[in-house]
Amino acid sequence: xxxxxxxxxxxxxxxxxxxxxxxxxxxxxxxxxxxxxxxxxxxxxxxxxxxxxxxxxxxxxxxxxxxxxxxxxxxxxxxxxxxxxxxxxxxxxxxxxxxxxxxxxxxxxxxxxxxxxxxxxxxxxxxxxxxxxxxxxxxxxxxxxxxxxxxxxxxxxxxxxxxxxxxxxxxxxxxxxxxxxxxxxxxxxxxxxxxxxxxxxxxxxxxxxxxxxxxxxxxxxxxxxxxxxxxxxxxxxxxxxxxxxxxxxxxxxxxxxxxxxxxxxxxxxxxxxxxxxxxxxxxxxxxxxxxxxxxx
Numbered sequence: 001x002x003x004x005x006x007x008x009x010x011x012x013x014x015x016x017x018x019x020x021x022x023x024x025x026x027x028x029x030x031x032x033x034x035x036x037x038x039x040x041x042x043x044x045x046x047x048x049x050x051x052x053x054x055x056x057x058x059x060x061x062x063x064x065x066x067x068x069x070x071x072x073x074x075x076x077x078x079x080x081x082x083x084x085x086x087x088x089x090x091x092x093x094x095x096x097x098x099x100x101x102x103x104x105x106x107x108x109x110x111x112x113x114x115x116x117x118x119x120x121x122x123x124x125x126x127x128x129x130x131x132x133x134x135x136x137x138x139x140x141x142x143x144x145x146x147x148x149x150x151x152x153x154x155x156x157x158x159x160x161x162x163x164x165x166x167x168x169x170x171x172x173x174x175x176x177x178x179x180x181x182x183x184x185x186x187x188x189x190x191x192x193x194x195x196x197x198x199x200x201x202x203x204x205x206x207x208x209x210x211x212x213x214x215x216x217x218x219x220x221x222x223x224x225x226x227x228x229x230x231x232x233x234x235x236x237x238x239x240x241x242x243x244x245x246x247x248x249x250x251x252x253x254x255x256x257x258x259x260x261x262x263x264x265x266x267x268x269x270x271x272x273x274x275x276x277x278x279x280x281x282x283x284x285x286x287x288x289x290x291x292x293x294x295x296x
């Protein structure tokens with residue numbers, strides 16, 4: 001313990017630099033009034049430039065051993081340095097991901113159906129809040145299925161999860177899934193789904209990109225929107241195009257899986273996408289970078 005007799009007296013105000021009225025942080029849409037813990041976790045996912053590149057490997061929870069994701073640990077080993085967060089289930093996290101990594105984890109916490117089931121939207125919450133805390137995750141994610149027979153159930157899942165997670169400062173990412181009905185990916189439908197998710201308290205929303213009126217989706221959602229990849233694109237340039245356009249129209253980043261790790265050159269793809277998201281390079285520049293990195 002310090003000697004009380006040797007403690008220096010506090011400086012006079014005139015001896016000190018001007019007091020800062022506040023520390024300016026990064027801009028996170030809808031994040032001005034969050035609790036410290038929630039904001040801190042969300043800030044780990046969203047980089048100082050306000051953008052993010054998440055890497056999802058949660059596909060197996062309903063698709064099984066998806067091509068190129070048969071051994072998840074091997075798939076993602078070289079991609080970690082370029083991912084701002086990993087979206088994963090607790091089973092794969094424990095068995096395939098090194099706990100010494102610094103990459104934040106978004107934990108998939110919904111499931112209960114498979115790709116061979118009649119309706120993918122019949123999901124439940126699969127993971128307790130205690131488990132989320134035990135795994136030290138930065139956020140959790142679950143799917144909602146607006147416009148399906150299980151709309152109410154999936155929205156109730158989201159509302160209940162948010163209520164529980166609020167007590168512990170854990171942000172919830174809502175995934176506006178469409179099951180097998182990909183024709184639903186219109187701006188009107190996506191804007192409705194994203195807004196409902198935000199109204200129920202989601203801190204971030206993952207949704208699909210649509211060519212027409214995507215800015216209406218992002219503008220009508222009071223929390224950050226990240227883009228899902230959807231079906232695997234035919235060419236790399238096609239991927240760079242929609243990512244660039246989506247960010248230009250208000251998305252803060254991406255959550256692309258198959259368009260990365262099913263590519264013959266996944267590291268080159270990941271790095272080129274990273275440059276689009278964080279450096280703002282054009283699709284053509286991204287494609288040139290991708291080609292130059294293929295044999296790196």
